[in-house]
Amino acid sequence: xxxxxxxxxxxxxxxxxxxxxxxxxxxxxxxxxxxxxxxxxxxxxxxxxxxxxxxxxxxxxxxxxxxxxxxxxxxxxxxxxxxxxxxxxxxxxxxxxxxxxxxxxxxxxxxxxxxxxxxxxxxxxxxxxxxxxxxxxxxxxxxxxxxxxxxxxxxxxxxxxxxxxxxxxxxxxxxxxxxxxxxxxxxxxxxxxxxxxxxxxxxxxxxxxxxxxxxxxxxxxxxxxxxxxxxxxxxxxxxxxxxxxxxxxxxxxxxxxxxxxxxxxxxxxxxxxxxxxxxxxxxxxxxxxxxxxxxxxxxxxxxxxxxxxxxxxxxxxxxxxxxxxxxxxxxxxxxxxxxxxxxxx
Ligand SMILES: [Zn+2]
Numbered sequence: 047x048x049x050x051x052x053x054x055x056x057x058x059x060x061x062x063x064x065x066x067x068x069x070x071x072x073x074x075x076x077x078x079x080x081x082x083x084x085x086x087x088x089x090x091x092x093x094x095x096x097x098x099x100x101x102x103x104x105x106x107x108x109x110x111x112x113x114x115x116x117x118x119x120x121x122x123x124x125x126x127x128x129x130x131x132x133x134x135x136x137x138x139x140x141x142x143x144x145x146x147x148x149x150x151x152x153x154x155x156x157x158x159x160x161x162x163x164x165x166x167x168x169x170x171x172x173x174x175x176x177x178x179x180x181x182x183x184x185x186x187x188x189x190x191x192x193x194x195x196x197x198x199x200x201x202x203x204x205x206x207x208x209x210x211x212x213x214x215x216x217x218x219x220x221x222x223x224x225x226x227x228x229x230x231x232x233x234x235x236x237x238x239x240x241x242x243x244x245x246x247x248x249x250x251x252x253x254x255x256x257x258x259x260x261x262x263x264x265x266x267x268x269x270x271x272x273x274x275x276x277x278x279x280x281x282x283x284x285x286x287x288x289x290x291x292x293x294x295x296x297x298x299x300x301x302x303x304x305x306x307x308x309x310x311x312x313x314x315x316x317x318x319x320x321x322x323x324x325x326x327x328x329x330x331x332x333x334x335x336x337x338x339x340x341x342x343x344x345x346x347x348x349x350x351x352x353x354x355x356x357x358x359x360x361x362x363x364x365x366x367x368x369x370x371x372x373x374x375x376x377x378x379x380x381x382x383x384x385x386x387x388x389x390x391x
Contacts, residue, residue, distance in 0.1 A: 047088060047095070047103055054084045055110045062117055068125045075118055085111060155391040156261055156380055159364040159371070160243055163263050166287045167241045170280060172265065175240040177225035179247075180207060183215035185224040189347040190304040205247050218247035222264035223304055226340070226359060229266055230348025235355075237269030243364075257377055261364045268340060268350055268357030274307075277337055277358035285313055285334070289371065292319070296331065305338025305359055316370065325373065332370050335362035 058078045065071050077083055089107055092100055153161070164174050187199050198204065198220060205218040225242035232238075242264040250256045267276070278297065285293040293316075297309040313334045315326035322328035337360035342352035350357075365380050372391075379387045 047091060048106055051085070051088055051103075051106060051110055054078070054088070055114065058114055059117060062121060065121065066125070068122065068129065071118070071122055071125060078114055079111070079118065085114075152388070152391065154380075154388065155368050155372070156364055158391060159368040160261060160263065162288065163284075163362070163364060163367065164241065164243065166284055167265065169287075170283060172239050172241045172267075175225065175229055175242050176244060177222070177228045177242055179219055179245055181217055181219045181224045183217055185227055186217050186219050186221075189227045189344070190223050191341050191343045191347075192303045196303065203249055205249055219244075220248050221246050221361060222262040223359070223361060225264055226266045226304070226344065227348055230268060230345070230350060234268075234349030235351075237267075238357075239267045239269075241265045252378065257365075257381065259381075260377075263362050263364060265337075265360045265362075266340070266357065267359075268345065268348070268355055270355060272356045272358060274339060274358070277339070277360070280358075281311055281335070281337065281360065288367065289313065289316060292316075294320075295334070297337075300336060300338075302336060302338055304341050304344045306341045308336070308338035311335045311337055311360070313370070317373065334367065334370065335360055337361070 058074075061074060062071075065074060078085065080086070085107065092103060092107075095103060168174065183199070186204075187196065188194075192199060204220050207216040207218065209216050222242045222244050225240075225244070229238055229240045229242065244262065245259055246262050247259050248256075250258050252258060265280075267280070278295075282293075282295050285295050292314075294314040296312050296314075298312060300308045300310040302308040311334055312331035314320045315323060315330050315332050317323050317325045318330065320330035322330050326332050337358065340348075340357040340359050345352040345355055345357065365377055368374065368380075369377065
């Protein structure tokens with residue numbers, strides 16, 4: 047019997063050796079340490095033993111049981127500890143790692159500049175007003191005093207919208223100036239002070255200096271006793287707020303059909319302060335916008351009596367304003383969608 051017992055113990059310990067999971071350890075216990083099994087069976091045979099042999103064998107049985115239970119307990123502890131360690135390793139979080147930044151979006155430089163222009167003119171008492179991007183030839187040209195043979199009305203320069211025969215000629219607006227007529231007709235004979243931001247379209251060769259689609263911001267003020275001095279004061283204030291207290295502007299005579307007199311407005315070069323550099327082509331000045339006093343014909347078309355009312359108008363490109371403010375070398379960057387450009391603003 048003792049031999050049998052030792053055989054069972056040896057086998058049980060050998061099997062235990064190979065166990066690597068808690069599940070198979072539990073199976074092992076139900077095989078060797080439960081109420082049915084090889085050891086229990088050997089115990090039942092004790093009845094056949096003599097009174098002298100019985101205690102010796104009994105002790106031996108107990109010793110084997112204890113040794114197996116001890117081996118079981120030790121292995122169980124070890125396996126549970128290992129399993130926990132594996133779980134911890136798997137779910138490990140390194141709290142010392144730096145966080146992953148969420149990429150933040152931003153406004154397009156044109157939008158930023160548009161908003162800055164709108165903010166400045168709002169503070170000067172102008173209302174932001176919008177007008178359609180598709181206009182009749184009459185609004186885009188005729189009511190703005192363009193003569194019928196003006197080159198801008200040519201197919202080569204303007205996008206015409208295909209219309210059914212007999213309809214009025216319709217164009218993608220080439221400037222925001224038709225908004226002047228819309229605004230005057232809306233407010234006349236009350237005084238009006240608006241800026242009109244929006245997209246314009248011209249059939250242009252795309253170059254570093256011109257795009258087919260571009261933004262413009264038109265400004266218009268009509269009332270009694272409005273003079274060129276008001277125009278100059280307004281634009282000087284705009285330049286100061288946009289480019290800083292050092293900004294200086296000057297007027298140069300020019301020509302637009304819808305203003306008389308007309309001027310080009312230059313700002314003293316921000317880069318060289320007027321000494322002359324590559325940016326200003328060594329003139330010391332940068333052209334920023336066109337302006338003038340509203341032509342009497344245009345005032346009349348808008349519903350004002352030019353004998354009583356006068357007004358000024360100006361038009362600027364926010365891309366051009368931004369180009370000068372940030373020293374950008376190519377207008378095509380604005381529509382390139384290139385993040386290397388956009389992320390600088
Ligand atoms: Zn310069």
